[in-house]
Amino acid sequence: MPTIYIPTALRPYADHQAQLTVDAATVREAVEKLTEAFPRLKQHLFKEDGQLRSFVNLYLGDEDVRHLQGLDTPLAPDAELTIVPSVAGGVATLADAPARRSIIDDARLQTVSLSQEEVLRYSRHLIMPEVTMEGQRRLKAARVLLIGTGGLGSPLALYLAAAGVGTIGLVDFDVVDYSNLQRQVLHFTSDVGRPKLQSAIEKIQAINPHVHVIPFETRLTSENALEILRDFDVIVDGTDNFPTRYLVNDACVLLGKPNVYGSIFRFEGQASVFWAAQGPCYRCLYPEPPPPGLVPSCAEGGVLGILPGLIGLVQATETIKLILGAGEPLIGRLLLLDALGMRWRELKLRKDPSCPVCGENPTVRELIDYAEFCGMRGEETPQDLQGIPCLTPQELKRRLDAGEPLVLLDVREPYELEISRLPAVKHIPMAQVAERVHELNPADEIVVICRSGGRSGQITRLLLQMGFRRVKNLTGGMNAYAQEVDPSLPVY
Numbered sequence: 001m002p003t004i005y006i007p008t009a010l011r012p013y014a015d016h017q018a019q020l021t022v023d024a025a026t027v028r029e030a031v032e033k034l035t036e037a038f039p040r041l042k043q044h045l046f047k048e049d050g051q052l053r054s055f056v057n058l059y060l061g062d063e064d065v066r067h068l069q070g071l072d073t074p075l076a077p078d079a080e081l082t083i084v085p086s087v088a089g090g091v092a093t094l095a096d097a098p099a100r101r102s103i104i105d106d107a108r109l110q111t112v113s114l115s116q117e118e119v120l121r122y123s124r125h126l127i128m129p130e131v132t133m134e135g136q137r138r139l140k141a142a143r144v145l146l147i148g149t150g151g152l153g154s155p156l157a158l159y160l161a162a163a164g165v166g167t168i169g170l171v172d173f174d175v176v177d178y179s180n181l182q183r184q185v186l187h188f189t190s191d192v193g194r195p196k197l198q199s200a201i202e203k204i205q206a207i208n209p210h211v212h213v214i215p216f217e218t219r220l221t222s223e224n225a226l227e228i229l230r231d232f233d234v235i236v237d238g239t240d241n242f243p244t245r246y247l248v249n250d251a252c253v254l255l256g257k258p259n260v261y262g263s264i265f266r267f268e269g270q271a272s273v274f275w276a277a278q279g280p281c282y283r284c285l286y287p288e289p290p291p292p293g294l295v296p297s298c299a300e301g302g303v304l305g306i307l308p309g310l311i312g313l314v315q316a317t318e319t320i321k322l323i324l325g326a327g328e329p330l331i332g333r334l335l336l337l338d339a340l341g342m343r344w345r346e347l348k349l350r351k352d353p354s355c356p357v358c359g360e361n362p363t364v365r366e367l368i369d370y371a372e373f374c375g376m377r378g379e380e381t382p383q384d385l386q387g388i389p390c391l392t393p394q395e396l397k398r399r400l401d402a403g404e405p406l407v408l409l410d411v412r413e414p415y416e417l418e419i420s421r422l423p424a425v426k427h428i429p430m431a432q433v434a435e436r437v438h439e440l441n442p443a444d445e446i447v448v449i450c451r452s453g454g455r456s457g458q459i460t461r462l463l464l465q466m467g468f469r470r471v472k473n474l475t476g477g478m479n480a481y482a483q484e485v486d487p488s489l490p491v492y
């Protein structure tokens with residue numbers, strides 16, 4: 001029977017299964033049987049009118065079914081169907097790909113030479129036929145921009161600097177936090193509290209003083225992106241949020257630059273090279289972002305500390321190949337890593353002629369408001385929670401101390417409650433609230449709690465829509481409660 005692979009983000013709605021077999025002769029039949037067996041999956045795959053959602057792609061083998069017969073595509077008994085929701089993201093086919101050449105032109109190459117110390121430093125490169133003295137000089141002439149110096153940015157910065165990329169631009173405005181150290185290997189324990197940029201510059205200079213670092217201590221925005229990206233040859237996206245991902249994609253398409261993409265979630269990763277001049281862009285694959293809340297961020301869903309190393313180094317390899325003009329780039333291909341099964345799979349991506357940004361009649365001709373476009377979730381834009389009744393940690397403490405009969409509804413996952421919790425909470429994980437709502441009494445005053453106030457805000461809104469009148473969101477969640485009221489609780 002055909003096999004369907006379920007991605008991590010959707011497994012909670014499918015009894016946590018990674019794959020299952022269905023007796024089906026077509027893609028449509030397979031998906032119908034899947035959603036019959038797991039009704040909660042339906043809203044994540046289909047719109048209310050029954051159309052497949054545009055941020056969900058179905059692959060038969062390595063082909064997008066949109067390029068086959070869509071939902072009517074027949075399934076052989078040994079077929080493998082993969083659901084690929086957007087965690088990242090699409091063409092010319094490989095057969096049409098032009099001959100590879102370096103992104104660094106010969107005029108630029110003539111402007112750099114290597115010192116004796118550099119010849120020694122890069123000697124293991126210089127004796128490779130794919131690199132040689134010429135390739136190493138191209139690396140030195142190259143200007144690579146890293147968006148973010150976090151999980152993916154760490155291995156990228158370390159290895160690209162060591163390999164001799166001459167100019168590395170860094171965009172980050174964040175400060176090193178204890179929770180970063182498990183995966184962001186560019187930053188050390190002694191850097192906690194310091195700006196990531198400062199930490200990154202020191203490490204890069206220590207590894208290779210020949211690298212010229214250009215720091216941009218700012219958030220990448222629609223206002224500054226074109227200006228920042230303009231002078232670089234290759235853009236590497238190391239961010240983990242949708243607004244920046246679409247912003248980087250659109251800016252790269254408008255500027256004609258290659259966008260080396262990677263994304264990570266728990267034990268899974270994706271990588272590709274989006275370059276509209278030679279292949280698909282991210283929007284060819286995912287024209288629109290998923291609705292807020294469907295795809296959790298690393299902060300909500302977690303990520304294995306090693307995973308950014310694996311995916312970041314795929315991005316670093318692709319960056320070096322573009323500079324050398326060597327090999328076969330990941331253009332038009334989406335590489336998927338399942339680290340639990342330790343399997344790498346590869347899917348074909350095609351350029352979408354109707355892509356809103358790189359298609360034949362683009363509707364996006366300048367950068368837009370990406371936070372609005374992505375309907376940013378509460379954890380990232382508190383203003384989204386405006387209008388939702390809320391309670392500050394101090395008010396909650398005061399009312400609990402006064403013995404007021406509040407029902408505390410904690411909507412986090414069970415393993416989060418093991419990290420920190422308030423006594424006597426009613427625990428219903430977010431995904432189960434709708435079906436277990438009968439366990440709550442609308443007459444009670446209910447305070448909804450999560451890690452930082454985003455998920456609980458959504459549940460507060462849901463309960464209000466379901467007719468509850470006395471429900472409030474704990475502003476800033478358990479982490480704010482720990483920071484502002486009870487320092488004996490850990491922040492995570």
Ligand SMILES: [Zn+2]
Nearest residue numbers: 281284355358
């Ligand atoms: Zn496109």
